[in-house]
Amino acid sequence: ACGGGDDDTSTSGGDELVTVGFVAVGPEGGWRQANEANVQDTFTEEAGFELKYAPATNLDQRSQIDAFTSFVDEGVDVILLSATEGAGWEDSLRRAQEAEIPVILVDRGIEPDDTSLYVTRIAPDNYEVSTAVAEWAVSEFPDGGNYFVLEGPAGVSVVNERNRGWDDAVASVPGLVKVGAQTANWSTEEAKSVFETVLKSNNNDIQLVFAQNDEMGLGAAIAVEEAGLTPGVDVKIATIDGTKPALEALAEGRLSFVAEYNPLFGETLLEVVEQVLNGEEVEPYIVVPSETFDSPEAATAALPSRKY
Amino acid sequence: MTVTTRPPTGSAPGTAPSLAERLGARLSARLSALPTVAALLIFVGMIIYGEAAYGRIVQFNTLSNLLVNNSHLIILAVGLTFVILTGGIDLSVGAVIAFSSVAGVMLSNAGWHPVAAVLVMVLIGSVLGLISGVLIQYFGVQPFIATLATMFLARGLASMLSTVPERLADDSAIRELATQLKIIDGDKVNDLVITPGVIAAIVIVVLGFLVLHRTRFGRTVYAIGGSEQSATLMGLPVPATKLGIYVISGTLAGIAAVVYTSRLGSAQNITGIGWELDAIAAVVIGGTLLTGGTGFVLGSVVGALVLGLMNVLITRDGGIRPEMTTIITGGILLVFVILQRVLAARRRATQG
Amino acid sequence: MTDVASRLAARRGAIVRNQAFWGVIAIVLLLAVNVVADPGYLSIGYNSGHLSGNLIDILRASAPILMIAVGMCLVVATGGIDLSVGSIMVVAGAVSMELLSGMDGTTGDAALTLAIALGIATVLGAVNGVLVSVVGLQPFISTLVMMLAGRGIAKVITGGQNTTADNDSFAWLANGYVLGVPVVFLLAIVIVVLVALLVRRSALGLMLEAIGMDSRASRLAGVKRRSLQLTVYSVSGLLAGIAGVFATASVMTVDVSRTGYQLELDAILAVVIGGTSLAGGKFSIGGAVIGGLLIATLDKTVVFLGVPAAATPAFKAIVIVVLCLLQSERVRSLFRHRRALRAQSQKEAVAA
Amino acid sequence: MTGAPPIVEMTGISISFPGVKALDAVDFRLFPGEVHTLMGENGAGKSTLIKALTGVYKIDEGQILVAGEERRFGGTADAQAAGIATVYQEVNLCSNLSIGENVMLGHEVRGPFGINWKATHRAAADVLATLGLEQLDLRRPLATLSLAIQQLVAISRAMVTKPKVLILDEPTSSLDANEVANLFTVIRRLRDQGVAILFVTHFLDQVYAISDRITVLRNGGFVGEYPTRELDRTTLISKMIGKDFATLRSLGSERQSHHYEPRGEPLLKAEDLGRKGSSEPTDLELHQGEVLGLAGLLGSGRTELARLLYGADKPDSGTVWLRGKKTDIHNPTAALAHRIAFSSENRRDEGIIRDLTVRENLVLAVQAKRGWFRPLSRKEQDALVRKYLTELNVRPADPERPIKFLSGGNQQKVLLGRWLATEPDLLILDEPTRGIDVGAKAEIQAAVAALAAKGVAVVFISSELEEVVRLSDRIIVMKDHRKLAELENGPHVTAETIVAVIADEGDDEEGDSE
Numbered sequence A: 001a002c003g004g005g006d007d008d009t010s011t012s013g014g015d016e017l018v019t020v021g022f023v024a025v026g027p028e029g030g031w032r033q034a035n036e037a038n039v040q041d042t043f044t045e046e047a048g049f050e051l052k053y054a055p056a057t058n059l060d061q062r063s064q065i066d067a068f069t070s071f072v073d074e075g076v077d078v079i080l081l082s083a084t085e086g087a088g089w090e091d092s093l094r095r096a097q098e099a100e101i102p103v104i105l106v107d108r109g110i111e112p113d114d115t116s117l118y119v120t121r122i123a124p125d126n127y128e129v130s131t132a133v134a135e136w137a138v139s140e141f142p143d144g145g146n147y148f149v150l151e152g153p154a155g156v157s158v159v160n161e162r163n164r165g166w167d168d169a170v171a172s173v174p175g176l177v178k179v180g181a182q183t184a185n186w187s188t189e190e191a192k193s194v195f196e197t198v199l200k201s202n203n204n205d206i207q208l209v210f211a212q213n214d215e216m217g218l219g220a221a222i223a224v225e226e227a228g229l230t231p232g233v234d235v236k237i238a239t240i241d242g243t244k245p246a247l248e249a250l251a252e253g254r255l256s257f258v259a260e261y262n263p264l265f266g267e268t269l270l271e272v273v274e275q276v277l278n279g280e281e282v283e284p285y286i287v288v289p290s291e292t293f294d295s296p297e298a299a300t301a302a303l304p305s306r307k308y
Numbered sequence B: 001m002t003v004t005t006r007p008p009t010g011s012a013p014g015t016a017p018s019l020a021e022r023l024g025a026r027l028s029a030r031l032s033a034l035p036t037v038a039a040l041l042i043f044v045g046m047i048i049y050g051e052a053a054y055g056r057i058v059q060f061n062t063l064s065n066l067l068v069n070n071s072h073l074i075i076l077a078v079g080l081t082f083v084i085l086t087g088g089i090d091l092s093v094g095a096v097i098a099f100s101s102v103a104g105v106m107l108s109n110a111g112w113h114p115v116a117a118v119l120v121m122v123l124i125g126s127v128l129g130l131i132s133g134v135l136i137q138y139f140g141v142q143p144f145i146a147t148l149a150t151m152f153l154a155r156g157l158a159s160m161l162s163t164v165p166e167r168l169a170d171d172s173a174i175r176e177l178a179t180q181l182k183i184i185d186g187d188k189v190n191d192l193v194i195t196p197g198v199i200a201a202i203v204i205v206v207l208g209f210l211v212l213h214r215t216r217f218g219r220t221v222y223a224i225g226g227s228e229q230s231a232t233l234m235g236l237p238v239p240a241t242k243l244g245i246y247v248i249s250g251t252l253a254g255i256a257a258v259v260y261t262s263r264l265g266s267a268q269n270i271t272g273i274g275w276e277l278d279a280i281a282a283v284v285i286g287g288t289l290l291t292g293g294t295g296f297v298l299g300s301v302v303g304a305l306v307l308g309l310m311n312v313l314i315t316r317d318g319g320i321r322p323e324m325t326t327i328i329t330g331g332i333l334l335v336f337v338i339l340q341r342v343l344a345a346r347r348r349a350t351q352g
Numbered sequence C: 001m002t003d004v005a006s007r008l009a010a011r012r013g014a015i016v017r018n019q020a021f022w023g024v025i026a027i028v029l030l031l032a033v034n035v036v037a038d039p040g041y042l043s044i045g046y047n048s049g050h051l052s053g054n055l056i057d058i059l060r061a062s063a064p065i066l067m068i069a070v071g072m073c074l075v076v077a078t079g080g081i082d083l084s085v086g087s088i089m090v091v092a093g094a095v096s097m098e099l100l101s102g103m104d105g106t107t108g109d110a111a112l113t114l115a116i117a118l119g120i121a122t123v124l125g126a127v128n129g130v131l132v133s134v135v136g137l138q139p140f141i142s143t144l145v146m147m148l149a150g151r152g153i154a155k156v157i158t159g160g161q162n163t164t165a166d167n168d169s170f171a172w173l174a175n176g177y178v179l180g181v182p183v184v185f186l187l188a189i190v191i192v193v194l195v196a197l198l199v200r201r202s203a204l205g206l207m208l209e210a211i212g213m214d215s216r217a218s219r220l221a222g223v224k225r226r227s228l229q230l231t232v233y234s235v236s237g238l239l240a241g242i243a244g245v246f247a248t249a250s251v252m253t254v255d256v257s258r259t260g261y262q263l264e265l266d267a268i269l270a271v272v273i274g275g276t277s278l279a280g281g282k283f284s285i286g287g288a289v290i291g292g293l294l295i296a297t298l299d300k301t302v303v304f305l306g307v308p309a310a311a312t313p314a315f316k317a318i319v320i321v322v323l324c325l326l327q328s329e330r331v332r333s334l335f336r337h338r339r340a341l342r343a344q345s346q347k348e349a350v351a352a
Numbered sequence D: 001m002t003g004a005p006p007i008v009e010m011t012g013i014s015i016s017f018p019g020v021k022a023l024d025a026v027d028f029r030l031f032p033g034e035v036h037t038l039m040g041e042n043g044a045g046k047s048t049l050i051k052a053l054t055g056v057y058k059i060d061e062g063q064i065l066v067a068g069e070e071r072r073f074g075g076t077a078d079a080q081a082a083g084i085a086t087v088y089q090e091v092n093l094c095s096n097l098s099i100g101e102n103v104m105l106g107h108e109v110r111g112p113f114g115i116n117w118k119a120t121h122r123a124a125a126d127v128l129a130t131l132g133l134e135q136l137d138l139r140r141p142l143a144t145l146s147l148a149i150q151q152l153v154a155i156s157r158a159m160v161t162k163p164k165v166l167i168l169d170e171p172t173s174s175l176d177a178n179e180v181a182n183l184f185t186v187i188r189r190l191r192d193q194g195v196a197i198l199f200v201t202h203f204l205d206q207v208y209a210i211s212d213r214i215t216v217l218r219n220g221g222f223v224g225e226y227p228t229r230e231l232d233r234t235t236l237i238s239k240m241i242g243k244d245f246a247t248l249r250s251l252g253s254e255r256q257s258h259h260y261e262p263r264g265e266p267l268l269k270a271e272d273l274g275r276k277g278s279s280e281p282t283d284l285e286l287h288q289g290e291v292l293g294l295a296g297l298l299g300s301g302r303t304e305l306a307r308l309l310y311g312a313d314k315p316d317s318g319t320v321w322l323r324g325k326k327t328d329i330h331n332p333t334a335a336l337a338h339r340i341a342f343s344s345e346n347r348r349d350e351g352i353i354r355d356l357t358v359r360e361n362l363v364l365a366v367q368a369k370r371g372w373f374r375p376l377s378r379k380e381q382d383a384l385v386r387k388y389l390t391e392l393n394v395r396p397a398d399p400e401r402p403i404k405f406l407s408g409g410n411q412q413k414v415l416l417g418r419w420l421a422t423e424p425d426l427l428i429l430d431e432p433t434r435g436i437d438v439g440a441k442a443e444i445q446a447a448v449a450a451l452a453a454k455g456v457a458v459v460f461i462s463s464e465l466e467e468v469v470r471l472s473d474r475i476i477v478m479k480d481h482r483k484l485a486e487l488e489n490g491p492h493v494t495a496e497t498i499v500a501v502i503a504d505e506g507d508d509e510e511g512d513s514e
Ligand SMILES: Nc1ncnc2c1ncn2[C@@H]1O[C@H](COP(=O)(O)OP(=O)(O)OP(=O)(O)O)[C@@H](O)[C@H]1O
Pocket: D017, D018, D020, D021, D022, D040, D041, D042, D043, D044, D045, D046, D047, D048, D049, D089, D396, D404, D405, D406, D407, D408, D409, D410, D435, D437
């Protein structure tokens, strides 16, 4: 299926495979791993697809643009795009339009969000997810408390969105005091190292940690334990993603709140791709529903069916 | 004086040099160009292989995009060629791009005239290059460390300016620099296009070549790479030249920032992480020795294109597991340098 | 009396000329800044059977850096560089976590895992060594290849996951205490001392320096360049493996894209701060240790002071630049000149 | 010369390095149209004086007048601009560039489009031709040239700028008689054109052949300035070394009269030993206690043969028997293990390790032979170092000084010490007396003679034929990378004999090929 003008392969559903170019992020952490494996497992040859998977090198946007261009030049049938960075895609998307290749955004969106440039975006909502964490925090600390934020690398759009969601919900609450924010680069090891120092510089007077991914939350938990405190009691830790290790930790009470950022939307994606190839209209933004887990019980219940 | 000097001719002892031997001597004089030629051959081989295996490589859009997508890398590689030829290294170029582009976009959005903003972007590169150069030349800091410091500095300054993507206004004239000029308008996107960025890259390559081979400055660059001490004792302007190459490298990084930013229409503090390694790899693939003294700008261009083509081929294949990509990149780099070594050794042996 | 004074002055001159001295000064200054921010910074508490405090944290954080810095120091002495230490760290971590996650958590398992992980790390180091010494590639490129490939290998080992495991004995290596002192620091110091003894008590140090200073002359003097280079890169790999174990054992998780990421730069910085030239030759393991401690202190200080993430690189850059300037001959001679002038004017005043 | 004012006048020049006063109130004058020789032992300060003039070293005290004006140059470039061209003692060229590029570096002919390479190469060819190097291929990499030719290239380079002052620091140290004669023709012509030439050499013959005036330095101090005519050799030598020279003079004849009779099994026997492109298959026999001289012109292949014997280069044909046993010497380590030692002609690149101390340089080979895991104790090291520093009279006898701060001659002695310390049975010395002053040369020759007397076999290579004749028991004459003749030494053999052997063969060959 090398992208001729009027493409009849997908409608006929015959022996020719539909070529899907997946401009992906690549190994980044548990969540990403689950998400991309899910997409790869969905678009199989049995399902009638040839998936071309192009992960970014070093999370570098440039390598994604190169891959995107290459897919356009090659003339794939559909492009799935998980952009590492939101900005800077206009040119590439316009070229895809000129080549009449539909583009579906997976997970991350683009900035500015010009819906005419792509068909649809399928993703959980970062803003909503971190708002959910913030709402839990507000209800959990009615008398207020000191909190600390463990961020991803400075400047990444996910980090900015999750910060926005949190800040918008917490800023107006008087009791919650932000004692600081540091990056731990999504990493458990760095989070542990950062947070042990943060605890010391604040004389252990921190009640809440907002970790922007599970890995960093787990690192913070270790730091809390080593400081002789009890996570979940002295320091409550909330994380985003909902990977298995995080839920296990939640079940043990080491984490206090986990907001899922649901990676498993391959099925939805497949449906949408088929709709698009059949020329049907689709919504410009399809939000993937995500759960939250606020207690060990909830985690224990969810664990057996957890796939990632 | 019956016996005059008989310089060793490299010929078999005791025989007058035959035509074949003279040819051998000629070739041996060009020995340093061999790795570059090898790179070029491998590049052509890759194109042929790609076309055979995946198709749609030898067509207007793929080839012109190879240039468009890698024009900034080519510009960086030219700058690094100068630095590496002297036996130095510049790790700061990626971070310089980040700082320069974030600053440029912010200035432009703040209402600066686009020409002024572009000039500042280039100048930021020059100044950061100058800082590296001064640290290296006047304070004896080792290039690796000095440019590492500049790298941290530039990255830090970029992050302090902004940690969110800074978007160029839609009507900014800087975007014009990425206008695609269609030379041949083919079917759909299959056009032969060229951008001002590509033109800039080509001009810089030509200038780089001329400077290295046709100016005393360029010859001094090579001499320093051969032996800095000798160059000094030969009365060459070593300090000025060393300063000069870091300024050149910085300036070219600034220009690369303009080219890349205009294409993307936005700038960010995390742009360019690891690009210095890409540029160094391009230079090395192109046959320049990291110890300095031998290499060519044109080789670096081939190196940059080889890297770009490699990415295209990996994407085209599409079936490579993500964890394998870096292994493959490393593997190809390794094959390259080993092949060049073997070729050079073979040539040296047959020449003997 | 004057004799003693002059000898003291000479001693002081030697200390000031010793580059590692400035590393110590920098550590002290950073600690002082922290104390200003929080007077209780240096206090060491005793809690649940071990010492705790910011200083203890610094010691623990420095352990992996010390390992790779010492390995790097030996490699640099031979005129090489090892960019792959960070990647070898992640491979060792990935091997450990992958093995342990399938085991029961006994001490025997931990020992076996440790042996396998370190064995693999050593082999990767040896591959570097072979590429450099036998194949004859440039160290920068050989280890760059390993740096790219190593991270890929780690991802292959864990299947791209960030594998987690449970094993108390293994975790004890990084988190345990002996006599109240962190095991990981004790181990690091013991290893450093062993390496230092090995290198300085045997003639290894002299041989490495000879290779680094002039490999041609040392070959003619009978020094076995190949086997020594092979040894040194293997040792660097082994030490990086140990560092990888330290880093992953502390959280019992390997993060395939973050563990050891860019730590080669820290290691190189540590070595250079310690007064070893990247050009090879004279090296100082003690200096590298001081450099490693400085980097750990710097990292911890950034967090303790709450320097915004965005400004961290710039902060690092400034510390590096200031340190390099203090170490530079030119700045020091400037100081000397000033002092001499002052002394002279005093003398003249006395004479008048 | 008499009337004209000096073009260079240095007065009261002093320079100290940490621990040494390299120059102490030295005066020096150089007139247009004269050849002025600077004489002195190794380490007397000749090179330092030159570097003081050209601004490579900053002077602590003193005054430099160039063409009557006080000048302080910032470096070679400055001096060059003022018309002073310098060829420093060690060859300072860029081996990554071609011959033509090296000659013209910094003086390339420029046209409207940058460097005009055609004109540049033409200019390079012209200047090389003046030194008899017209057949050199300008595009050849410099690295493929022998040290001697490189030295000539460096001299050519200095003449490109058409300087008013030409400084040559030991330009003849690697050259053979023909080259020297060639160079002298050029120097005389330049002198007649009014160029002032400063010349440093340790060869007294050359001093008397070319120079108009001599300045003598001793130990960094100024001894005096003399017209060459008024200073006979003995006086000159005693001025240089500051004492009587009688003992040194008797040495040479003594060795020649002692002739060694080979007995029994040879220590080393080589058959068809060769390497494609560098050395024709050669047979060789060497006995204990014998000094075997290798004589020949530049590029005759002496160095290559020596390197094959040591395993520095791998031979690709031939067999070697050592003490009657077939042995494979494939690298220097193996050679050392078989008690063979080799001192390279290229002291700077293949001999000393600049940044190591004298002690470390001296013990390096012994240590390498033992392996790194069996270190010499400090006491053993000190004993070795003390022994050889005294025996070879190294000055300064400070073992902890980096060797780069020693003068060339003393570096050479340390290297000799390095090889002697390995207690070799076979010692290969390639140009061990290059750049060595008369006194030290005699000392090294004496050391070689003493070694032979103790039963060590020595291969002795020198471009100075007299020296080879004086020391050797047997002489192999080489040409074009092969053995031309083998002469038993005796009173009938002189330097002229060897020249004649080479020349005969050369005439024959020329006859053949034409
Ligand atoms: N850069 C330096 N640092 C310290 N000492 C030095 C330096 N250069 C030379 N010296 C010392 O200065 C003295 C003079 O050395 P110089 O090289 O001028 O001698 P020379 O007369 O040229 O000897 P030779 O005939 O061996 O070339 C020697 O004792 C040498 O050890």
